[in-house]
Amino acid sequence: MITGRTRHGSGLVAWAFAAPALLAYFLFLVYPAMSSLWFSFTDWDGLSATYNVVGLDNYTNMPNDPVVIQAAINNLIWAVVTVVVPVVLGLALAVALNGKVRGKPILRLLFYTPAVLPLVAVASIWGWLYNPQYGAINAFLRAIGLDSLAQPWLGQDSTALGATMVAAIWLRVGFPMLLYLAALQGISQELYEAATVDGAGRWQQFWHITMPGLRPAHYVVIALSVIDSFKVFDLIYAMTYGGPGTATQVMGTWMYFNVFQYNQAGYGTAIAVVITVVAVAVSIPYVRSQTKEHAA
């Protein structure tokens, strides 16, 4: 490998440096992930000492499990909405904050604040806001005369998933905003000045200068948002436990309930394997680009 760098040390020394982290990584991430793959081919209940290998049964049974179908659909809706809305809102905020605005650092701080809170705390806050009797959201609707719109947001099928997504959007807008703000600073002001001289309006400047200039940022923002979306667990678990009924069940929560409540560890891990394979497959281009860039 010709890198133009002088690398020092013998190979053995390098491995000594790499070993502790690689050991932890393989022991507690790679190995468990592989074991899950194995468990997914068994009928293990999670408790007994023995189990049978059942091949692909757990996987072929999934299409007959209405909850898995619902969870997969919910995951998909969740991914689309909690990627698109925060990215678009985050971009709008970044563009606005990049203009002539006072108090930029404070505004940036406020919009990003929800993102640093524990997901359980975010779930608690929104559960509290959505409370049918004491919640601020229904109180607000009643205060402005829209009593008819007040409802048990998390307690009924028709609104529960949407209500959890609002919480997710709240906490996720800050991240694209930060990345876009950083990226906007890389776009030359001269381009805008030249465009202004040529008589281009604000929208034209946005479409022809800002958007192309942000292309690398779009890629990173969307890739990371998609990866994050597929992992959804904490927020749903802490807000609704997948309910009411199965209205907000996602693959992660359904996996959890199968393993820890219904004693179906084999089936549960199969569900986890499916979502992991999808998540990894979707993110491989991103991981490749990162590796290439860094290793090159």
Add this chain to the structure above:
Amino acid sequence: MTSVAPTAALPEATIAPAGRPPRPQGGAGTTVLMALAALVWISPLVLLVITALRPLSDFVANGPLSWPGSFTFGNFADAWNIGNFANTYRNSTILLVLKVPLGVFISAMLAYALAKLRIRFGAAIMYTVFLGLTIPIYITIVPVFVMARSAGLTDSLIGLIGPYLAFGIPFEVLVLQSFIRQIPDEIIEAARIDGAGAWRIFLTIVLPLSAPALVTVLILDAVATWNEFLFALILLSSDANKTIPVGLLNFQGQFSNNSTGLAAGILIAVVPILIAYTFLQRWIVGGLTAGAAKG
């Protein structure tokens, strides 16, 4: 770890606080609009603070949106005791102190090996480690639970350290190795000619020069560790061993009819992270946006 921060792995890790030449200020209209939007965005937290500071009777009588007739700190005392926060604070702090420096240190070692040492399969190692960013924690919970049980480490904070380390490593290595890569080889070469070995170079040159990146990953890892939920939920069972997120979940269930107590409890759980974020945001923002502009 928990979602947002650790997956924020970005191309280049030139950790520089955002800054640029001063521009003419103005734009009162946009400023007012953005301030209003920010206020709406932060209103759940504002409401939380106001509610936590008022007596329950006042809240019940006047509703969640009214301005309190009187203020009290009593809710915090109640919430602190009922929510078992003395224990959960202690446990989360112990985990933070044990896990975060260790995780960052071994990640820095791997990052140094990948960036500056002769290591075979470097690209393959990187690919494997970065792939960890995309793996949902829940695919590992069954085997991790089984491993912890056979090692006698269920319901123990120590049992959490291994999984926490593993899920922190991908992001930490991604940021650190791209930062270490930018350290000029001449410095390292000079030290080597003076007879310094790899270990000495790592401790006396690489680590000190990586301080900005180290601070960033330390902070982000601390936030992620403090907020982690799923492993703590499955591995910890007794109240004495629970961490803040798991404790908060139980607390939430008990307090569904006591809005002011619930608000106080949520605040108790998030205040350290809010304070840390306010003071350390420069590094958090720097770490998350590192190099995004360059792509």
